[in-house]
Amino acid sequence: MSDVRIGVYVCHCGKNIGGVINPAKVAEFASRLPNVVVSRDYMYMCSSPGQALIEDDIKKYNLNRVIVAACSPRMHEPTFQAVLKRAGLNPWLLQMVNIREHVTWVHEDTPDKAEEKAEELIAAAVARAAHLYEITTEKAPVVKSALVIGGGIAGIRAALDLANAGIKVYLVEKKQSIGGKMAQLDKTFPTLDCSKCILTPLMVDVARHPNIEIYAYSEVVDVSGSAGDFKVKVKLKPTYVDWSKCTGCGLCVEKCPGRAPSEFNEGLGFRKAIYFEFAQAVPRKPVIDPRYCLWFTKGICRVCSKVCPVGAIDYEQKERYVELNVGAIVVAIGYEIYDMSKMVEYGYGKFKNVITGLQLERLSDADGPTKGKILRLSDGKEPKTVAIVLCAGSRDEKHVKYCCRFGCAAALKHVYYIKHSVPDSKVLIFYTDVRAFGKGFEEFYQKVRSWDDVYFIRGRPAEIFEDKDGSLVFDVYDSNTGQLINVKADLVVLESAVVPPKDWEPLRRLLKVSCDPGGFALELHPKLRPFETTADGIFLAGTIQGPKDIPDTVAHAAAAAAAAIGFLLKGYVESVPYLATVNEDLCSGCGLCASVCPYDAITIEEKEGRRVAKVNMIRCKGCGACAATCPSGAMQQNYFTDTQILSEVSTLAGGAK
């Protein structure tokens, strides 16, 4: 290796390094190491004069390896790689030695030993540097289209933003209509504007947008490929209605004699067996639910096909599949309400007059089962005393550990519904903390506190019992007054906990997105990159990343769309430098590497009559799993080859001097 010419640069980092060890002495030590042509120390190596020093030396001494002993590579590796590039060297001929975080910051009390450690680390880096080689990356074009999974407010906003930027968008929604949870709400806090009035115009925009294609009543069943070039298989569930013929007149729905519990109304009231999700459904094309359709269950009826003026009913319809090719995926599948019957002490599911907040939304909605009148489910009477229980299942080690983030504000809104529907009612709010954190929330909370016959009680019911007349009785300790309060309420509203959708897990595995302890999708960074994932090209919008209210969901979705737009309009994806590479002469084609690769980047291919592994440069993310698994050493990872690591380790083990 006579042609290896190394320059070593020891940084003082002000007093961070220079205050503990003597960089000049360390640089002097380094100058005596093999292959080292020049060795210097400088106050701030990352400053312009520091960088110029290295750049000039590379040209002057004809260096072909550079070692910078300074801070963590996470901090300044890109800075010094740029120096090498400017001087005409491949950036991967740089080796950083971390003598700040790994040495001076942690061994401040023992400067002599710290200096020795710095010297040993530099000696190891010098040995390693001899084995560095030039690394080039590969670029692949990006397909300028996006898939948005989930048609709630997050998916709608993301789809519209992407489409307005000129990107082709496929919006996949599992239900008959887009709209999501927001369509189920009566009003939105804290301004109390009608939820549907602000949502449905956006739904229509989506339907009309030339760049958006909606796949309603569909599910993503397979995802392959990689960032910039995903292949997505979408299952179009059988609707038993030919949507290309259907005009959305609704005659079939009107005449259908079949009845089914309405999912949109949270199980309160009924819908037909052929149905629209709700009146303003987009697309306005009905589906038949074969579980309740008389033709499917009993072989009679066929009324819908008789009344349909265009002959769109097709009982023989089978599920169909479409293959989409997209560059980016936005996951916006939302959340679900926690099953409150698991919280046995509150009697949900057992006592008719214990309902969830979302059910109250349906009761309050003019389009709901009671046409907007809040009534008791047991006898249809107006509730005169209503108890609202906050944190029902949330912040609970036995149920859902985290805060639902909108229950408090929703409860305030629910007070309004109740007082509006039954003005002479008494509303009791049982809270632990009222977290009115959003813009305008505290002002709303203050307003609600001032309303007549609205009582905030700082306590939490433990056991709710049902009285003979269907009302609910329970004791609550109010820690403000220090008294136990006996309550008899006509209606109990549980501001229930929220969880990720039950059917999310298979999709999460397809997308290779990690999850947090609550099961929500894990963001790339909790503060700085909250809408990206560890999987390139896959973005998160809305509550699938964690509970959010509507303003936060919309902001998150727009941010996800912006990130996806940036990714797509850049036009290419670049391979990572730390790629796995195969030495085909050593490879036996055993395929162990392919089986451990989490990115499906390795294939075993026939080459000159034998099987060898082949790495897809774009898909490989440089995790190193294959290199660690390979029994023959044929699979090596760039910048972390066995030779590089072993030369470093053996130098450390042998001592520097």
Next chain:
Amino acid sequence: MSLDVKLIDKKVLKDVIELVKPHTPQYCYQCAKCTSACSTSKVLPEYKPHLIVALTRLGLIKELLNSGIIWACSECWKCAEYCPQDVAPVEVVIALKNLAISMGYKPPEDLRVMAKNVVELGYISPPIEVLSKEFEMYSRATLGLPQLIKPYINVEAVNNLKKFFGGVYE
């Protein structure tokens, strides 16, 4: 009662934290769901499990032991069942009872009588009358019920127990 931060006793608090593991009194966010549920609180309103936990995590444990309130717990375990933070106030109370005995605090006289009765009679109190659902007393004889048989007591085992544990009985 006014509290003074100087009264905070970190050493005793550490003992309690050790005793109630894996429950963590510091997790308590004072929702007072335990007190909403508490059976004892219904008959003895000054008994408040959430307050016991609040005083405990503040390190005001000696004040709590001096008050003697911990001995009122009927150990129905509802607080542990419903506690959203798995603090299980009853476990804290049991830990405090054990700590009280080891620190030389004397339990209430009634409790010692009960312990004595269990050892000597096999019952907490001598069984004499029968209580109806309407809280009326009847003697066993008028109801035609047989005389109760004194339960078998393994004297040696009881003496061993007394020797090993001492505690409330002493």
